[in-house]
Amino acid sequence: MARDIAYDDIHVGDSASLSKTISEYDVYAFAGVTGDFNPVHINAEFAKDSMFQQRIAHGMLSAGLISAVLGTELPGINTIYMNQSLSFLAPVLYGDTLTATVECKEKDDAKHRIIFKTTVTNQHGKIVTDGEARVMKK
Known part of the structure; x- marks a missing residue:
């Protein structure tokens, strides 16, 4: 169940997290929703010759987990996500368990x-x- 933490109840240093294991289904569903069918994400034969030597998840899939934390945990519902800076520092592999904080x-x-x-x-x-x-x- 999503939380709704009031602005005045949030303090510097407060944190929240959620974890998810990235499945093949997650990557294919993300590709379908966004239209990003880059073969490094969905084609195992193509990905073998990539710098990662295997399929990797979309970087924005990991960023979506940040949105989930903000919208359901801290601050939770009634939050307007205004902007986000991102640096993708390492590949996300199929089967990785990610924790967004x-x-x-x-x-x-x-x-x-x-x-x-x-x-x-x-x-x-x-x-x-x-x-x-x-x-x-709010």
Whole structure:
């Protein structure tokens, strides 16, 4: 069940996370929704000759997990996702378990805006996606 944390109840340093194991279905569904059928994501034979030597998930799939945390955990529902900076630092492989974490860095009380540090790590603790998000909270 999604949470709805009031702006005044969020403090610098507060954090939330969620984890998901990335399946072949997830990658194919993401390709279908976005139209990104780059063969490095969906064609095993093609991917064998890529720099990763296997299929990798879309970087934006990992970023979607950040959106899920912001929209369901912290701050939760009634959050407006305003912008996001992202750096994709490592490939996400089929079968990787990703953990997206958001941490409150600063608040703008006058505008009810919050800046979050956003990080996605794999099951080995390696950062695969790093960035910063700005949201508006009622």
